[in-house]
Amino acid sequence: MGCNRSWHIFPLFLLLISPVHGLTSYDPESLDALIHQYAMKAQAKKRTGTSLKVPLPANFSGMEVSVVRLRSGHFWERGANFTSFFIPPRITPFPFVKRLSLVYQNLGNWSTLYYRVPDYSLVAPVVGFMAYDASNLSALGNEALKFNVLGDPISIKFPNLMTKGDPKLLKCVELGPDGLVHFRNITNENTCMTQGDGHFSVAVKNSDVDKNNRVWIWWVIGFGAAILALVLLGVIGFTTFKLVRSERFREMEAESENGVALDTTSIGRSKIPSSSMVRTQPTLEQDYVP
Numbered sequence: 001m002g003c004n005r006s007w008h009i010f011p012l013f014l015l016l017i018s019p020v021h022g023l024t025s026y027d028p029e030s031l032d033a034l035i036h037q038y039a040m041k042a043q044a045k046k047r048t049g050t051s052l053k054v055p056l057p058a059n060f061s062g063m064e065v066s067v068v069r070l071r072s073g074h075f076w077e078r079g080a081n082f083t084s085f086f087i088p089p090r091i092t093p094f095p096f097v098k099r100l101s102l103v104y105q106n107l108g109n110w111s112t113l114y115y116r117v118p119d120y121s122l123v124a125p126v127v128g129f130m131a132y133d134a135s136n137l138s139a140l141g142n143e144a145l146k147f148n149v150l151g152d153p154i155s156i157k158f159p160n161l162m163t164k165g166d167p168k169l170l171k172c173v174e175l176g177p178d179g180l181v182h183f184r185n186i187t188n189e190n191t192c193m194t195q196g197d198g199h200f201s202v203a204v205k206n207s208d209v210d211k212n213n214r215v216w217i218w219w220v221i222g223f224g225a226a227i228l229a230l231v232l233l234g235v236i237g238f239t240t241f242k243l244v245r246s247e248r249f250r251e252m253e254a255e256s257e258n259g260v261a262l263d264t265t266s267i268g269r270s271k272i273p274s275s276s277m278v279r280t281q282p283t284l285e286q287d288y289v290p
């Protein structure tokens, strides 16, 4: 009874303290897989060397994806430019493939839903590019390729940074899988450098005011959790108390059934309660009669 009720409360308690992230489905890796699928569809049977805008489902509006297929030899000699990425010559895909497809993405207003950097705020959209084996003209490879950079690094321009505060606090961030973040210095031209593909943005460290707000929020969350824990402890305590009490009660009942409370005298084979004490002597009412 009481015990069952406390187990109904327990999962609710876990739900309340689990991080919000666990309840949403903004997973960057499944987004990459989805973008890869749409890029593959868009590119099928299209000419090598032409950059295409990849149409995404309507519920992703605000994201931009494009794809271009290149011969590796051409890529090595000329590099490739698209929107904010400048890929210089002397870069080879690894493992080596005859043709490769570069899939470019700009997450726009979705950036902060998919990527977060602890203690930093993103001040530019997350942009990314991945390379896939495109040797088979009718099917894009599933494995993302890596790069061997023998010349200059790849540069990424962030022209319209929404900076608030000191621009010296700006950091290039490379956003890896599983929340892994690499920080690099940004150049004077708001450019970030990289040696490979991936997802990139610019972040600024949160001020102490923001941090204090965060601390305050954690206090509130901690306080709420403490209250919940107290309630839970109360329920468990109350249940235990009731259990123990009913156990005691049963013991007492059992004891009284055994007749420990009263002396018994055996008469034949049956027990009858008897008292060794002399009861209050009956008094005669007549004594008081005048």
Ligand SMILES: *[C@@H]1O[C@H](CO)[C@@H](O)[C@H](O)[C@H]1NC(C)=O
Pocket: 057, 059, 060
């Ligand atoms: C958009 O719709 C597709 C199916 O059409 C679904 O797989 C995807 O999860 C949806 N994305 C969002 C962000 O709602």
Ligand SMILES: *[C@@H]1O[C@H](CO)[C@@H](O)[C@H](O)[C@H]1NC(C)=O
Pocket: 061, 062, 109, 110, 113
């Ligand atoms: C991003 O902006 C587009 C309109 O430009 C809107 O349709 C979409 O819902 C927005 N997405 C998010 C996650 O705010």
Ligand SMILES: *[C@@H]1O[C@H](CO)[C@@H](O)[C@H](O)[C@H]1NC(C)=O
Pocket: 078, 079, 080, 081, 086
């Ligand atoms: C890429 O852009 C740079 C600088 O604007 C330019 O020098 C280079 O020729 C471009 N490369 C290609 C392949 O368009």
Ligand SMILES: *[C@@H]1O[C@H](CO)[C@@H](O)[C@H](O)[C@H]1NC(C)=O
Pocket: 136, 137, 138, 139
């Ligand atoms: C290219 O991809 C198509 C579709 O997946 C497949 O049927 C075909 O065998 C592939 N060709 C080569 C040479 O791998």
Ligand SMILES: *[C@@H]1O[C@H](CO)[C@@H](O)[C@H](O)[C@H]1NC(C)=O
Pocket: 185
């Ligand atoms: C990044 O910038 C800071 C200060 O602006 C400097 O001390 C540091 O050496 C720089 N790091 C690199 C790798 O250039």
